[in-house]
Amino acid sequence: MESWEILLQQVINGLSLGAMYALLALGFTMVYGIIELINFAHFNIFMVGSFIAMWLMQLMGFTGQTHILYGLPLIGLLVLVLCMTMLGTGVLGALIERYALRALRGVSGTAPMITTIGLSYILFNVILLTTGADTKNYSNPMPNIRWEFGDAVLRLREVMLWGLSIVLMIGLHYFVRRTKMGKAMQATAQDQEAARMVGVDVDRVVIITFFIGSALAGAAGVIFGLYYNYTSFIIGYTAGLRAFTAAVLGGIGNIPGAMLGGVLIGLIESLGGQYLAVRWTDVIIFSILVLVLVFRPTGLLGRAAPTKS
Amino acid sequence: MTETQLRPSETAAPPAMGRGASFLPAIWDRATGIAGRRGFIIAFLVIGAVLPLLDRNEGDIDAGANALSYAILALGLNIVVGFAGLLDLGYAAFFAIGAYAYGIFSSYQVQPEWWGFWEPFQWLGLVQHIAVPGGPGTVHFTVSFWLMLPISAIITAFFGVMFGAPTLRLKGDYLAIVTLGFGEIVPIVARNVPYLTNGAAGLNGVASPTFFGYSFGVQSMPFYYLGLALAAFLIFVSLRLKNSRIGRAWLAIREDEIAAEAMGVNRVKLKLLAFGIGAGFAGTTGTFYVAKLQTAAPEMFTFPVSVMLIVMIVLGGMGSVAGVVLGALILQLLQSVLLQDLTQWIHAFGNLTGIEFFQQLDLVQSIELIFGIILVVMMRFRRQGLIPERAAVTALTHAQQTAVPSRIGVKGGLVPLHRRTLDPKKPLLEIRGLSKSFGGIKAVRDFNLDVMPGSIVGIIGPNGSGKTTFFNLITGLTQPDGGKVLLMGEDVTGLLPHVIVERGIARTFQNLRLFANMTLLENVLVGTHSRTTTGAIGAVLRTPRVRREEIAANERVMDTLRIFGNRLMPRVQHLARTLSYANRRRLEIARALVSEPVLLLLDEPTAGMNPTETLELTDQIRHLRDRGVTVLMIEHKLAVVNQIADKVIVLDHGEKIAEGTPKEVHSNKEVLRAYLGRSTDAVAEAAAAS
Numbered sequence: 001m002e003s004w005e006i007l008l009q010q011v012i013n014g015l016s017l018g019a020m021y022a023l024l025a026l027g028f029t030m031v032y033g034i035i036e037l038i039n040f041a042h043f044n045i046f047m048v049g050s051f052i053a054m055w056l057m058q059l060m061g062f063t064g065q066t067h068i069l070y071g072l073p074l075i076g077l078l079v080l081v082l083c084m085t086m087l088g089t090g091v092l093g094a095l096i097e098r099y100a101l102r103a104l105r106g107v108s109g110t111a112p113m114i115t116t117i118g119l120s121y122i123l124f125n126v127i128l129l130t131t132g133a134d135t136k137n138y139s140n141p142m143p144n145i146r147w148e149f150g151d152a153v154l155r156l157r158e159v160m161l162w163g164l165s166i167v168l169m170i171g172l173h174y175f176v177r178r179t180k181m182g183k184a185m186q187a188t189a190q191d192q193e194a195a196r197m198v199g200v201d202v203d204r205v206v207i208i209t210f211f212i213g214s215a216l217a218g219a220a221g222v223i224f225g226l227y228y229n230y231t232s233f234i235i236g237y238t239a240g241l242r243a244f245t246a247a248v249l250g251g252i253g254n255i256p257g258a259m260l261g262g263v264l265i266g267l268i269e270s271l272g273g274q275y276l277a278v279r280w281t282d283v284i285i286f287s288i289l290v291l292v293l294v295f296r297p298t299g300l301l302g303r304a305a306p307t308k309s
Numbered sequence: 310m311t312e313t314q315l316r317p318s319e320t321a322a323p324p325a326m327g328r329g330a331s332f333l334p335a336i337w338d339r340a341t342g343i344a345g346r347r348g349f350i351i352a353f354l355v356i357g358a359v360l361p362l363l364d365r366n367e368g369d370i371d372a373g374a375n376a377l378s379y380a381i382l383a384l385g386l387n388i389v390v391g392f393a394g395l396l397d398l399g400y401a402a403f404f405a406i407g408a409y410a411y412g413i414f415s416s417y418q419v420q421p422e423w424w425g426f427w428e429p430f431q432w433l434g435l436v437q438h439i440a441v442p443g444g445p446g447t448v449h450f451t452v453s454f455w456l457m458l459p460i461s462a463i464i465t466a467f468f469g470v471m472f473g474a475p476t477l478r479l480k481g482d483y484l485a486i487v488t489l490g491f492g493e494i495v496p497i498v499a500r501n502v503p504y505l506t507n508g509a510a511g512l513n514g515v516a517s518p519t520f521f522g523y524s525f526g527v528q529s530m531p532f533y534y535l536g537l538a539l540a541a542f543l544i545f546v547s548l549r550l551k552n553s554r555i556g557r558a559w560l561a562i563r564e565d566e567i568a569a570e571a572m573g574v575n576r577v578k579l580k581l582l583a584f585g586i587g588a589g590f591a592g593t594t595g596t597f598y599v600a601k602l603q604t605a606a607p608e609m610f611t612f613p614v615s616v617m618l619i620v621m622i623v624l625g626g627m628g629s630v631a632g633v634v635l636g637a638l639i640l641q642l643l644q645s646v647l648l649q650d651l652t653q654w655i656h657a658f659g660n661l662t663g664i665e666f667f668q669q670l671d672l673v674q675s676i677e678l679i680f681g682i683i684l685v686v687m688m689r690f691r692r693q694g695l696i697p698e699r700a701a702v703t704a705l706t707h708a709q710q711t712a713v714p715s716r717i718g719v720k721g722g723l724v725p726l727h728r729r730t731l732d733p734k735k736p737l738l739e740i741r742g743l744s745k746s747f748g749g750i751k752a753v754r755d756f757n758l759d760v761m762p763g764s765i766v767g768i769i770g771p772n773g774s775g776k777t778t779f780f781n782l783i784t785g786l787t788q789p790d791g792g793k794v795l796l797m798g799e800d801v802t803g804l805l806p807h808v809i810v811e812r813g814i815a816r817t818f819q820n821l822r823l824f825a826n827m828t829l830l831e832n833v834l835v836g837t838h839s840r841t842t843t844g845a846i847g848a849v850l851r852t853p854r855v856r857r858e859e860i861a862a863n864e865r866v867m868d869t870l871r872i873f874g875n876r877l878m879p880r881v882q883h884l885a886r887t888l889s890y891a892n893r894r895r896l897e898i899a900r901a902l903v904s905e906p907v908l909l910l911l912d913e914p915t916a917g918m919n920p921t922e923t924l925e926l927t928d929q930i931r932h933l934r935d936r937g938v939t940v941l942m943i944e945h946k947l948a949v950v951n952q953i954a955d956k957v958i959v960l961d962h963g964e965k966i967a968e969g970t971p972k973e974v975h976s977n978k979e980v981l982r983a984y985l986g987r988s989t990d991a992v993a994e995a996a997a998a999s
Contacts, residue, residue, distance in 0.1 A: 036480070036482075037482075038482045038485060038486060100685055100689065103689060104688060104689070107692075109394055109563065110390065110394060110396040110481070110485075110627075111688050111692055112688075113396055113482060113485055114396070114619065114623060114684055114688055115684065115685055115688040115689070117398070117616065117619070117684060118680075118681045118682070118683070118684025118685040118688065119681065119685055120681070121616060121677060121678070121680055121681030121684065122678060122681035122682060122685065124677070124681075125675065125677045125678035125681060126678065128677075129674065129675055129678060237493075237612070238493075241486075241489065241490055241493060244486055245490075248486075279497070279500070279501050280501065282493060282494055282497050283494050283497060283498065286490040286491070286493070286494045289486070289487065289490055290472070290475050290487060290490075293475045293476055293479060293483060293487065294475040297478075297479055297483075
């Protein structure tokens with residue numbers, strides 16, 4: 001492979017990872033923007049999402065690499081799987097908010113964060129104990145359509161994953177900017193008390209934020225499975241940490257920032273893996289997290305510094 | 310910083326303490342009183358010491374030694390999480406660093422070529438020269454285990470400070486994520502640098518410690534007793550630290566960082582101290598652990614270890630030393646004994662009933678699931694843990710509660726409130742052109758003011774006129790855009806809040822920022838932070854000097870509390886959040902006073918007080934002035950200002966619109982317009998009429 005082909009290939013890979021991290025980072029950033037909580041459960045809601053999608057596809061008869069459907073019926077079924085997965089993880093996130101976190105809202109200190117760690121651990125172990133520790137193969141229902149640029153390959157499924165991610169992000173942007181609930185969210189993020197005073201049902205805003213964030217994490221889980229062709233109980237930890245770094249890089253609490261940060265982290269992962277070393281990827285991404293916190297705690301697009309005062 | 314941003318987490322529900330409503334918790338609260346805790350810790354150590362004599366099974370003692378290392382880790386982490394309130398999710402990484410430090414310096418893993426440089430080290434016994442035929446030979450590190458115990462602590466403390474520092478100015482949550490990342494990468498680095506750590510295969514051949522010629526070898530007994538000694542040491546250190554100037558400052562930071570800083574606590578330094586001490590103990594434990602196992606592999610130090618330690622602390626009680634010991638004990642018993650037995654019983658039940666599910670169930674594997682459940686359930690239903698940080702306090706008697714407020718104490722105490730001599734002719738505080746904008750809003754603009762020593766200056770003005778911002782600018786909580794603040798002729802503009810307290814300015818907060826889960830006494834003792842000097846080592850050793858300082862601080866606190874007569878005195882052992890609103894205001898004033906301020910800033914001191922209480926406080930403020938404290942107060946109750954203020958400043962839209970004696974100000978047109986919004990003519994009439 002020529003050097004430009006390698007670069008192009010890694011950019012393609014990076015954008016695919018970036019699409020996934022961006023969706024995952026959105027959940028962190030939305031929840032943090034509204035109630036200033038780092039939601040560690042988000043790590044494994046993502047993982048559960050990839051399992052839900054896998055089970056749904058198995059139910060529908062997609063197994064292994066065989067292609068049983070083509071064209072619109074395939075797209076229709078995939079959209080159905082996606083929607084059901086997002087609904088599933090969304091409901092999971094909403095349940096977590098309602099029954100574990102709501103009682104702790106407004107409690108200062110580490111208690112809410114520790115609760116989310118506990119929840120994350122429960123999800124992780126439930127999946128581990130019920131499905132076993134082995135890596136699960138994902139079916140690959142997409143037809144093998146590919147475009148070649150020299151030796152660099154762009155496959156149909158990558159284009160579809162990008163498309164999915166862009167559609168979801170535009171949808172979210174529209175929702176937050178234009179709908180009544182979206183405006184209520186913005187108001188709550190600015191000042192919870194003031195929002196309550198003008199009649200915003202803050203409890204409802206928070207639970208819907210969890211629902212949307214978790215649904216996006218579910219979509220990211222679907223992307224993970226389709227992109228890597230496997231899933232495992234262990235994927236939430238690394239991906240979650242990277243997505244959180246993406247959220248901080250873009251500016252925590254800032255929705256466009258999370259999208260930008262996600263794409264950048266995806267590119268850093270693929271290019272860093274290519275030109276430095278794959279085994280140091282996590283160290284590179286961790287260094288970015290620390291450097292951003294030291295030199296630009298507001299992130300690339302953030303507004304206010306996340307200091308306590 | 311605006312007024313709203315400064316609001317403390319006062320809406321936050323405090324952790325529910327033993328509710329006492331039901332019978333069982335009440336008994337438990339009593340059993341875990343101060344004596345109960347002491348008894349439990351002593352029993353733990355004594356039983357721990359005699360256990361190996363009763364149970365001579367090598368496997369059990371080995372398990373006991375491992376359990377002790379986790380208990381030590383939990384105690385170390387408790388200093389960070391429990392005392393200072395900093396959530397460290399990568400504690401196992403520090404454990405790993407300590408382990409690898411000893412591993413590398415006592416095994417054959419790293420063998421640099423021999424040359425003259427190493428000779429002094431050979432002489433010190435730190436390295437050996439291994440002769441290789443036909444070459445200079447190689448170096449074999451043989452650093453003593455006992456030497457490495459403190460060295461590992463220093464190395465890991467350095468890493469702790471290095472990675473903690475970037476996050477300490479940010480919200481506490483960021484420390485959690487950075488430590489989580491750190492905990493993730495340390496095993497990765499260990500895997501990726503095989504020449505130092507032998508990579509994923511793990512470091513082997515770690516030397517066994519010797520004690521005066523007696524080699525520990527592979528026996529468990531010496532390690533068990535060493536572990537027990539370390540645990541006892543850490544319990545001792547934790548308890549000493551907690552009841553010291555340092556420990557109180559940590560708790561204050563945990564409760565309210567801004568208030569802690571405004572009371573003279575250098576929060577960055579103290580957070581780093583907590584983080585460094587915590588990491589250091591993890592390093593020492595790592596060295597102990599690796600010497601015992603004689604091997605170190607990356608998997609031994611991953612995230613689940615850190616989570617297990619957090620579970621121990623949460624289960625036992627954050628910040629509670631006895632609680633953490635109990636938590637560690639329960640979890641270790643659960644893992645090594647209880648779950649195995651339970652699994653066997655369930656299997657037997659399964660075989661009996663023929664239900665396959667019970668025959669297959671293995672509870673030992675679900676230990677991490679149990680960890681997760683413990684975390685969620687404890688946070689939801691008993692956040693203070695099994696043994697709460699605070700022992701239950703007996704309530705006041707009816708007589709004490711309904712006692713007639715005594716005011717004899719007003720003049721009580723003959724100790725001067727501060728130790729400086731002031732020139733009565735020079736202004737104590739000079740403000741020159743002070744300005745601050747938030748976005749487009751000019752909160753304070755071009756403000757000038759002189760405050761003479763021994764005066765009471767009242768600041769009035771409509772809400773949002775910039776009064777609290779003005780206080781924040783003086784006390785360093787907000788940085789001014791321009792202008793100067795001079796105290797006794799010295800420039801204090803833009804200094805950090807805790808430095809300004811040292812210089813002699815103390816304050817109270819409009820919306821009350823007490824340390825809710827600390828006792829009255831502790832709250833006020835935090836106020837003495839800037840006038841005391843005990844450090845971490847002094848606190849642990851409790852030298853005569855430290856003891857004297859502690860006694861003097863306590864006396865000063867009691868003396869100051871006496872100003873409020875029997876309002877606060879009977880309640881010194883109660884938690885601040887149990888106080889009435891008026892008493893909270895009094896407590897804030899007392900807390901500010903013990904920092905020996907020359908200038909006291911009171912932000913609406915009588916807000917929420919009834920007329921009698923207001924009168925009482927007005928009187929007390931006047932006496933403070935008589936005892937040498939200059940007072941600058943924001944107050945909405947004009948009756949109070951008229952009575953005691955020598956000078957009144959009126960702020961409107963960030964500008965001083967009037968200054969003078971109360972009478973002068975009341976007839977000022979601008980003031981009437983600002984307050985009443987009348988047209989100029991009406992104002993003129995009113996002014997003429999008055």
